[in-house]
Structures are given as structure tokens and as C-alpha cells.
Amino acid sequence: MTEPSRTARTGAWSSALSTNDFAATRAMGLQPLAFVQGCSVVSWGFLGAGAPGARGYYEQFPCPHGFVSADHRLYGYNYEQTWLEEAWFGGLRAAYDRLLDEARRYEAHGVIGVSARVERLAAPPAVEFSLSGTAVALEGSAAPGAPFTTFLAGQKLRKLVEAGFAPVAIAVGFASVGVLASCVTEYQLRGVGTVTYGAAPVGEIDQLVRAHTQARALARERVRDQLGGDVLHAARLVVREVEAAGGPQVEAELRGNRVRRFKDVEPLPPPRPVVRLVDR
Amino acid sequence: MSEDLRAALAALGAPPPAGRAATSDLSVDESLLLHGAGFEPADLVSGVSIQSIPFGSFGAVVGQREPVELAAATEAVTGAFRASAERLRAECAAAGGAGVVGVDVELGIGRLAVQVSLCGTAVRPLGARRPGGVRPFVTDLSVQDYVLLARAGFEPVDLVSGASLVAAPLRSLRQLVAQAGQNVELDNLTRALQDARERAMERLQRSALGAGATGVVDVSILDAPLGHARHVLAFVCYGTALRLAAERPRRLEPELVLPLDDPARAFEARSLRTAR
Numbered sequence: 371m372t373e374p375s376r377t378a379r380t381g382a383w384s385s386a387l388s389t390n391d392f393a394a395t396r397a398m399g400l401q402p403l404a405f406v407q408g409c410s411v412v413s414w415g416f417l418g419a420g421a422p423g424a425r426g427y428y429e430q431f432p433c434p435h436g437f438v439s440a441d442h443r444l445y446g447y448n449y450e451q452t453w454l455e456e457a458w459f460g461g462l463r464a465a466y467d468r469l470l471d472e473a474r475r476y477e478a479h480g481v482i483g484v485s486a487r488v489e490r491l492a493a494p495p496a497v498e499f500s501l502s503g504t505a506v507a508l509e510g511s512a513a514p515g516a517p518f519t520t521f522l523a524g525q526k527l528r529k530l531v532e533a534g535f536a537p538v539a540i541a542v543g544f545a546s547v548g549v550l551a552s553c554v555t556e557y558q559l560r561g562v563g564t565v566t567y568g569a570a571p572v573g574e575i576d577q578l579v580r581a582h583t584q585a586r587a588l589a590r591e592r593v594r595d596q597l598g599g600d601v602l603h604a605a606r607l608v609v610r611e612v613e614a615a616g617g618p619q620v621e622a623e624l625r626g627n628r629v630r631r632f633k634d635v636e637p638l639p640p641p642r643p644v645v646r647l648v649d650r
Numbered sequence: 651m652s653e654d655l656r657a658a659l660a661a662l663g664a665p666p667p668a669g670r671a672a673t674s675d676l677s678v679d680e681s682l683l684l685h686g687a688g689f690e691p692a693d694l695v696s697g698v699s700i701q702s703i704p705f706g707s708f709g710a711v712v713g714q715r716e717p718v719e720l721a722a723a724t725e726a727v728t729g730a731f732r733a734s735a736e737r738l739r740a741e742c743a744a745a746g747g748a749g750v751v752g753v754d755v756e757l758g759i760g761r762l763a764v765q766v767s768l769c770g771t772a773v774r775p776l777g778a779r780r781p782g783g784v785r786p787f788v789t790d791l792s793v794q795d796y797v798l799l800a801r802a803g804f805e806p807v808d809l810v811s812g813a814s815l816v817a818a819p820l821r822s823l824r825q826l827v828a829q830a831g832q833n834v835e836l837d838n839l840t841r842a843l844q845d846a847r848e849r850a851m852e853r854l855q856r857s858a859l860g861a862g863a864t865g866v867v868d869v870s871i872l873d874a875p876l877g878h879a880r881h882v883l884a885f886v887c888y889g890t891a892l893r894l895a896a897e898r899p900r901r902l903e904p905e906l907v908l909p910l911d912d913p914a915r916a917f918e919a920r921s922l923r924t925a926r
Contacts, residue, residue: 399652479659508655518662529678536658538666561705561762572726574733575700575763582698582767583737590673590694598666602673603681605694607769624694626673632661633654638686643798643904 385504387483391524398528400506403476407502408468413495414457426450427584431552431577446552448581454546458497462542465499470517477513478505483523484540486625520627535629538600543592543624547585549617552577585609585622593624602626674771680793687797689773693745696769697738701726703762708879714819717842719849720882727759727813727886730766735788735809738768742786747772749787751796753809755888761878789890791868803896808861811888812854818842818881843873846885854887863891
């Protein structure tokens with residue numbers, strides 16, 4: 371037997387909505403039910419992942435100098451850190467499922483104003499995923515099996531629906547590319563050349579640029595895989611470079627709202643330019 | 651509204667439509683405005699470039715009397731802007747876009763490298779699959795600004811930039827002592843900033859002309875001493891290069907509006923005092 375929901379136990383509802391968002395939500399005919407959340411903490415390990423390049427993106431950057439010395443690196447490579455990505459997606463999926471489970475207990479139609487927090491914990495190396503939002507129900511309508519989720523709330527959600535789009539789910543993509551610098555990349559990152567080859571001139575750091583480009587492309591592909599034929603709306607791409615023991619790691623995270631067109635809308639008439647006669 | 655919402659929830663039970671999904675970082679307002687202007691988002695696109703700066707490029711020169719431009723660092727910033735914009739344009743073309751709007755610009759100048767990252771939404775005319783043969787435009791203007799410019803008869807051409815990194819001459823010991831504790835203009839820094847500004851703005855305008863534009867709007871400026879080399883003043887500017895698309899600029903004739911929703915006057919304790 372499942373435990374009765376907080377609302378059923380206390381008779382009151384809760385939400386994370388601001389006053390404005392609450393008013394707009396009520397105006398849409400949605401009733402806030404409860405502040406719901408799901409969280410998960412995961413650690414990762416590369417055991418069982420195989421050698422870099424065994425799975426996912428891998429690219430070699432050979433040394434152009436030939437044999438220089440025994441400690442001269444013959445090649446560098448970029449590799450997708452699939453074990454880290456899998457841990458990341460596993461954690462996010464677990465947190466998301468818990469959020470949905472809680473919303474289902476309230477017989478919600480959806481969870482709006484979702485906030486996603488991803489935080490690295492230092493020891494042990496782990497990531498904490500925390501998703502929260504407000505479960506809502508459409509008054510006078512039976513609850514569906516799978517509630518929708520969206521980062522939007524209030525007026526933004528209202529405008530989305532008026533524009534003919536239905537919120538489907540939050541979409542999040544993540545990719546991590548590690549860089550083991552080649553000799554050329556290492557010289558460029560240190561800003562020096564060798565006695566033989568002189569100072570490193572101004573030039574593009576190809577290996578690092580490829581890592582950044584691939585991380586962005588992989589994150590976008592991950593999100594695209596979640597979309598089916600739906601549209602990704604109001605996306606935000608965040609890229610960070612993390613210094614790790616083996617070299618820099620490039621992490622790209624893309625978040626957005628998966629939405630589905632449910633009706634066609636006429637193009638808006640050209641807007642009228644106005645000048646507001648108000649001092650700022 | 652409830653009816654719309656019911657229809658929206660009913661659509662969630664149906665299978666998703668077939669075909670490649672469109673992705674964008676546009677808001678609802680921007681999407682609607684873009685739709686009204688006859689465009690639709692095609693894909694979220696990005697371009698990045700990281701250029702190395704040789705070791706010692708920011709070093710102070712003893713005995714330097716005049717501001718000196720740091721050629722290697724300036725070249726790295728300029729090259730990073732150019733390469734990242736080209737990559738953004740290539741991604742846009744691959745997605746079948748006619749141009750990229752709302753480009754978000756991130757610039758980082760480090761001791762040994764410069765990074766420029768661009769991210770925006772590729773857009774295409776409604777229903778168009780692949781507008782071939784046309785070089786996609788790139789702009790950091792919002793959709794609102796883009797639509798307004800189009801109505802005024804202008805079209806964006808490219809995201810152009812200009813940069814100059816200048817090392818300010820160190821003050822002599824005599825100057826240092828004479829200026830200590832005084833309200834004086836630091837001539838060495840003023841001249842360095844002025845030099846950097848003039849060079850960068852000239853480069854910006856030249857690159858706009860090179861792109862076939864007549865001017866640049868919404869110029870953003872970064873001008874500050876570098877954190878890792880306080881004697882180096884960086885002046886970097888970028889903006890959207892425009893050209894006239896119509897025969898002549900169109901008058902917008904904006905309507906004057908006096909909003910009647912001014913915020914209420916704040917509580918003022920003095921008004922409660924009785925007149926003396």
C-alpha cells in the first residue's frame with residue numbers, strides 16, 4: 371500500500387511558484403498540488419569502461435616531429451568519458467523518476483517550474499542531482515499516466531500553450547571529453563616551443579578546439595535523441611573546462627524544454643514600434 | 651485557456667511527429683516574433699576557437715616610454731573571433747539556416763590562450779529546407795532587434811570585431827614619487843587606453859566594410875586592464891555589421907505611448923510632518 375500524499379495527510383497544498391507565477395497558473399485552470407522533488411547522488415568509476423576510445427568519440431593527434439627523445443610524447447588524444455556520462459545520466463534519470471513518482475502520487479498532470487541542480491561533491495568524487503518543481507493538475511480532468519515536466523511556469527508557460535505548443539518534458543544532455551595533450555598542444559598550452567622548433571607562434575590549439583566542438587555536438591545529439599520529432603525550446607548551453615590529473619576535460623551541458631505543436635497559429639501581425647514616455 | 655490546455659494535454663498522448671527536431675534557445679516571445687517575420691528556428695549552433703599566445707607576450711618592457719601594442723596577443727584575439735564566427739556560420743549552413751540570431755558571445759583572455767565561444771539559433775525562412783548559395787548572416791542582436799531592423803530596411807551581414815591590447819609604459823621613479831598622494835591623471839594609462847580604443851574601433855569598422863556592410867550597431871565593449879597583467883589594457887569591441895536591404899531606409903514612425911501604470915510613489919516620512 372502506498373503512503374498517502376502530503377496533501378491528503380494535511381489537507382493543504384504547497385508550491386515553489388512565485389506570486390506572479392501562481393496567479394498565472396491559476397488563470398490557466400491549473401491547481402498547484404505540491405512541491406515535489408527527486409534527488410540522487412552518484413559516483414563514477416572507469417572500471418569496465420575499457421580503454422579510452424573503446425566507446426564513443428576518440429581522436430588521435432600524432433606528433434609531427436618524429437623521434438625527439440624517449441620522454442617526448444608520440445601522440446595525444448581526445449576521448450569521450452563515457453563512464454562519467456553514464457554516471458551522470460544514471461543519476462539524473464533516478465532523480466527524474468523520483469520526481470515523477472512523487473507527482474504521480476498527487477495525481478498530477480504535470481510538474482512546472484522545474485529547477486535542476488547538479489553539484490559536484492569533493493569526496494568521494496560524486497555528483498548530486500536534485501530536481502524540484504510544483505506538481506499541478508488541470509481542474510475537472512482525470513490524471514494521465516505520465517505527467518509532463520517543464521522548466522517553464524506562470525506567464526511563460528501560458529504563452530507557450532497560447533502559441534500552440536504543449537510541454538512534454540525537460541530535456542538535458544551532457545557530454546564530457548578528456549584531453550591528453552599531444553606535444554604540440556602541450557607547447558601551445560605552455561606558450562613555449564622547443565630549442566629545435568623555436569617559440570610556439572600564435573595559432574589555434576586544434577586539439578582543444580576539437581574537444582570543445584565535440585563536447586558541444588555530443589550534448590546536442592544527446593538532447594536530440596530525447597526529442598523524437600518534437601521541438602527543443604528555450605535551451606541553454608553551458609560549457610566548462612575542468613582541470614584534471616591527465617589534462618583538461620571539457621564538459622558541455624544543454625538544458626531545454628521539449629515541446630510539441632498541438633495547433634497551428636497564425637503569424638502575429640507586425641508589431642507596432644512604440645516610444646514610452648517614461649523616465650527610467 | 652483551459653480548452654487550449656486540454657488540447658495540449660491530449661496531444662501528449664499521441665506519438666511525436668516524424669522528422670528532424672528543431673532546437674533553439676529562443677523564448678516564446680522571440681519564437682512568435684520570428685514566426686511573424688516569416689522565419690523559424692532550425693538548430694542551436696555554436697562555434698569556438700582557442701588561440702595560443704606565446705609565453706612572455708604580456709611582459710613589461712623596461713625603458714618603454716610610449717604605449718606599445720602587443721601584436722601577438724592582439725592577433726590571437728582577432729583570430730579567435732574570426733575562426734569562431736566561421737565555425738558558427740558553417741554549422742548554420744549545415745543545418746540549412748539562412749543566418750544565426752541572438753548570438754551569445756563569451757570571451758576569455760588568459761596568460762597563454764584566448765578563447766571565444768559563440769552560441770545562437772540558426773533560422774530559416776518558414777518551410778524552406780535549404781536556402782543554398784547564400785552566405786549565412788551572423789548577428790548578436792535579439793529577434794526583437796532583428797525584426798525592427800528589417801522593418802527599417804536593414805539586414806545584418808556579420809558579427810564583426812576589433813581588438814587591441816596595449817602595454818602602458820611604466821612610470822619613472824621620478825614620476826612615481828611626484829604623483830604619490832596627488833590627484834593627478836595617470837597619463838601613461840590614459841594614453842594606452844586611448845591608443846587601444848582607436849585601433850580597435852578602426853579595425854571594427856574596417857572589418858564591417860570588408861564584409862560588405864555600411865555600419866555597425868549594438869557595439870559591445872570590453873575595456874579593462876588584464877587580471878594577469880595589470881599594465882596591459884585590452885580593448886575589444888564587437889557588434890553586428892549592417893547593410894541597407896531596401897532602396898532607402900524606411901521610416902518606422904513609432905507611436906508615442908504614455909503608460910498609466912507608473913509605480914506608486916514610495917512612502918515618504920517627511921510628508922507626514924506638519925508645516926511649520
